[in-house]
Amino acid sequence: MPTTHRGAGPMSKVSFPQTRPVDFAIIGSGSAGGILARELSTAGFDVVLFEQGPYRQAGDFSHDEYSVLFNDELLGGGPKSSGETFRQTEDQVATTPRMAAIRYAQTVGGSSVHFSANFWRFRELDFKERSLLGPMSGTNFTDWPITYADLEPYYTRVEWEVGVSGAPGPNDAWRxxxxxxxxxxxxxxxxxxxxxxxxxxxxxxxxxxxxxxxxxxxxxxxxxxxxxMYFGCEVGAKSSTLASMIPEAEASGHCEIRAESAVFRIETGPDGRASEVLYYDRDGKAQGQKARAVIVSANGAETPRLLLMSASERHPDGLGNSSGFVGRNLMFNAxxxxxxxxxxxxxxxxxxxxxxxxxxxxxxxxxxxxxxxxxxxxxxxxxxxxxxxxxxxxxxxxxxxxxxxxxxxxxxxxxxxxxxxxxTSIAMDRNNITLDPHSKDRWGRPALRTTYxxxxxxxxxxxxxxxxxxxxxxxxxxxxxxxxxxxxTDGGEHLLGTCRMGDDPKTSVIDRYHRSHDVPNLFLCDGSSFVTSGRGQPTMTIMALAFRAAEHIKIAAQNNQI
CATH class of the missing domain: 3.30.410 (Cholesterol Oxidase; domain 2)
Structure with missing residues (x-):
């Protein structure tokens, strides 16, 4: 068993120098990031997995209702800590909500630790509704660039490798x-x-x-x-990436979990490629990690925020945002x-x-x-x-x-x-994630501003x-x-659509394999990749997308195409 030290959970079995580029820096350890870390590290690639929350183990979770539900223990302390703001329309002044609008766990394993674990697959129609129903005026309603058949093998991998209990129903998609x-x-x-x-x-x-x-x-x-719901599992029966994927990633000897590390910028080199991840360590000191490729799996709110914070002369509207679609099309599910x-x-x-x-x-x-x-x-x-x-x-x-x-x-x-x-929730420009020009989080980063x-x-x-x-x-x-x-809706846990995938670089942020249209060694994979919202319970699809993305990223890396 890994050793522990107070306040930071288990120490990683491997530690990589910050100045030597690792193969992959993965930002976010939740439903997608944990799977990507396992898949890439067990394939022999060196991975640093960043998580802004602490590294809790099963024994660290409790049934303390007041701490978890009212003091936002797993959510990083709530709006007072995050500085987040919310408004319904752009002509309103965004204010700090009493309850977090953007609700996700800040802990190794991310929101897969605290979710209810209801676990639907999407159906065939979810991927092609625009073709079935036609356009919807005033929206960005469109088809996914992939189909259910493309994703079905990876749904099966989630069930058999992460661990899912169930029985087929009369209204399910084929399996x-x-x-x-x-x-x-x-x-x-x-x-x-x-x-x-x-x-x-x-x-x-x-x-x-x-x-x-x-x-x-x-x-x-x-x-x-x-x-x-909202609690971590003390026995590891909930199939979080903390319980199912991250132990295998660490056991590979190729994955370092860098917890309590809040990423604030992705740097790019003169060639326009992602080159370094900048972050605040647990003491609030700015650090950097060199990487050959960067994968952002921070969730559908934090992923666009990081890209917007990574604006530069080459990327004035945010990293990977030539389409202007970074942060747009936020969907929560009604x-x-x-x-x-x-x-x-x-x-x-x-x-x-x-x-x-x-x-x-x-x-x-x-x-x-x-x-x-x-x-x-x-x-x-x-x-x-x-x-x-x-x-x-x-x-x-x-x-x-x-x-x-x-x-x-x-x-x-x-x-x-x-x-x-x-x-369902319909993708629209007016629903978005942007940087609040007035509010900061506890690390001094521009706070999330949600308009919905x-x-x-x-x-x-x-x-x-x-x-x-x-x-x-x-x-x-x-x-x-x-x-x-x-x-x-005044917020939610299902953070979807803000860096959507698509074949057209003018109307999407990543391609069908999760590679940025603008930055060839930058990949995005989490709820932000979604094109439509489904009907609730998106985590199964996030995990399936992560297995699929990992497969293509591995092949590209092995062929020196990253």
Whole structure:
């Protein structure tokens, strides 16, 4: 086992000199970066993997609800630390939100550590909706340059190498191989959703999870603790890159994890190629790492921010931004929710968030009169942890103090479930990531400024799914249910589309193999690569893209084409 030192987790087994170029500097250790580090280091390339958060191990995670959910322990401290700002439109003054608009984990393994691990594949239509539906005025709606068939082998690799539990459903895309593990046991919410779906002629299928339903590849199976969403997994059953990929990268002897290292610039040489990664170390001192190639997998907000911070005389609008598309087309996925209380205890606080999901409304139906599709799942959500439940999960007709409030908390915590709706988000210029000219983060870097206002169709689809969820609550026999208003999105965890892939350098940032159109030894791979949003749960596709990108990058490097 690697040795440890206070506050920084395990020390890497290998350390590379900063002045000697490594083969690859990878920025971001999450769903994409962790896979790329494993694939390239086990192929014999020297890799430095940068992560601005600390190197936590499984034993460092806790169920401290106040620290994790309210003090943003895994999110780097929240807006006070990040300095981030938010506005709906460009004519508004961006202000610091109370709750982070850009929500991602700052820790080795990134957001794969704290996500719920619901794990859909995209379907064939997600990659070619523009061809199927035609143009959408005022948007940047277009097809991906790749197809589901191109990505299917890499979806399979994610399932079998990272570790996914599940069973095929009637609305899924085709697959070349079965799931490696059976689904997690059905929960009360899943039974109720299935009952309601059967009454309404719908299909409630198993929710796949990047969580082990049984021991797999030397890792323990799920212990049903119930702390998946926003929490790290203490037993390594959640298939984060921290648990599944990074140990193999370090074991190769070719990968150094450089945690608590906040990258602030990618330097380019006289030839226009990326040459050095500049970063602040854990003491706040500026450092640099020479590299033959750079891969940015920092997420759909931090990746464009870094490119914009790396502007130069050769790249005046930001590194790799000749198209002007860096930071544009931000997509979050639209959401809606309906809560219900039942007569008998459901005990939803146990086990994973979701066991069953309805995908009958996945495709766009022109009869609805608007674009979009999505899924409805049954889960704990507000009733997963007690403080969150008390502050957010109570019915709107219950005043938030006194005996009635206490009685409702006590009764509902074990009897409540949520029908959670995840839907599409349309790519538009007006939704973007830029650098805030006035606000700085704790390292002194220009803060993220998010500008976002949902397309009317996004909100219409969310309301459509909420309507269906009320019908499902009726059919499930809820004693009482209430709908959360669908309001404009004020942020999220799904950070997509801001450095999209495409064949045309004028309307995209990277090519279909994740190489920058402008800088030949710069690659971008994370949610920023997306062209459309899918219907929620993008992490499976991010990981599949990372396996695919790694394969092509390896071949290019071996042929001296980087």
């Amino acid at each position: 070349s191989k079965p799931f490696p593990m059976p689904p997690l046991p059905i929960k009360s919410s899943g039974v109720l959703l299935e009952k309601a779906a059967n009454k309404l002629g719908l299909n409630a299928q198993w929710e796949p999870h990047a969580i082990l339903s049984q021991p797999f590849n030397g890792r323990a199976g799920c212990i049903k603790c119930g702390h998946c 959401h809606a929710a309906v809560d219900g209380v039942f007569e008998e205890p459901l005990n939803e606080y146990r086990s994973v968030q979701v066991s069953k999901v309805i995908h009958d409304f996945y495709a766009t139906d022109e009869a609805r009169g608007f674009y979009g599709g999505g899924g409805i799942d049954a889960r704990a959500l507000w009733s997963a942890t007690p403080i969150f439940h008390a502050l957010v999960g109570m019915p709107p007709d219950i005043r938030s103090w006194g005996r009635e409030f206490k009685d409702a908390i006590t009764n509902n915590f074990t009897r409540q479930m949520t029908l959670a709706c995840a839907s 206002l949902d397309h009317d169709d996004d909100l219409a689809m969310a309301n459509f799914l909420a309507d269906r969820s009320e019908e499902l609550m009726d059919a499930a026999g809820a004693r009482k249910y209430w709908r959360h208003p669908v309001v404009p």
